[in-house]
């Protein structure tokens with residue numbers, strides 16, 4: 001049993017760092033409440049114990065202090081709906097008199113949502129005295145915000161030091177994220193295949209380098225594949241290419257060969273005469289794309305080759321789409337890979353999907369519940385797989 005599950009919160013004020021950074025439309029209505037729902041199991045357990053819950057989060061990127069557009073006030077009503085029968089209060093400040101009065105007035109089984117942490121510039125600066133002021137609000141600190149675990153901010157990392165070890169812990173969401181990431185990084189059953197896609201090689205160099213130490217196979221798709229193709233002497237037409245990364249791409253391929261890691265590049269591509277769903281399309285070898293055409297998805301041959309690699313995998317990590325899946329004409333490759341990951345999972349593989357666009361893709365194609373774990377933390381998951389220590393995790397474990 002984990003520290004969190006073992007802890008009895010009766011009579012305690014639990015100060016929880018959640019990631020309620022949800023998208024709002026022009027009318028300030030929540031358009032996707034996934035992040036709020038992800039924190040509910042943690043909140044419910046504390047309330048069930050007879051504890052009091054104080055929630056702190058950031059919302060958006062306010063530049064100049066309090067701004068109505070970024071107020072967490074807009075989330076109160078929906079939070080109440082997600083927690084039927086629970087009284088949800090709001091304090092229009094996250095520190096000081098208003099916050100402490102509201103925290104002290106809180107009854108057992110009640111929830112208090114604090115105003116946006118980023119209305120204070122001290123939050124992102126990781127200011128110690130700001131963190132200390134936040135810490136006075138609770139008896140126990142729970143970090144359940146995996147999405148911001150890679151930031152050394154006041155509420156995500158610095159604050160932990162103001163609580164004794166027995167009074168600082170991860171919430172259930174964070175525990176799940178950390179456990180599944182650790183399973184992949186440290187206990188991966190082999191063969192272990194990493195699928196890396198998306199637009200840019202430059203964003204994914206560190207993760208590929210780190211995975212060269214862990215994976216047996218690395219599938220490279222998406223726009224970044226064409227930099228590798230060109231580096232190998234291929235013709236890529238007007239496909240996406242980072243000219244300044246050609247050498248890096250070749251070095252990664254050399255390192256992989258030296259380590260015996262199989263790199264799978266797409267043998268063919270769906271090519272288009274412009275970046276549009278109305279473009280004329282055709283299929284071409286990924287290293288022989290005609291002038292004036294660009295690769296916007298992996299081709300049917302590559303999709304089957306990738307699916308075969310995935311079929312024999314026991315551990316799968318997926319970050320980044322195989323093509324411009326936002327456009328229907330170029331989504332087949334990403335969909336086929338999602339399907340193959342689901343098939344491998346059904347056959348007993350452990351699969352973790354992390355990173356904004358691949359998460360969006362598995363959701364869009366209806367595979368989210370057919371993979372082992374879908375991570376809520378894009379940037380945080382990426383940094384974790386780059387081999388970095390995340391400040392939010394380190395501070396609780398310290």
Ligand code: AMP
Nearest residue numbers: 198199200222223295296320323324357
């Ligand atoms: P990233 O954020 O680096 O994971 O990149 C995701 C984006 O890469 C998505 O918006 C995709 O549309 C885009 N993408 C994937 N494949 C290609 C491609 N072949 N050419 C251009 N963009 C692509």
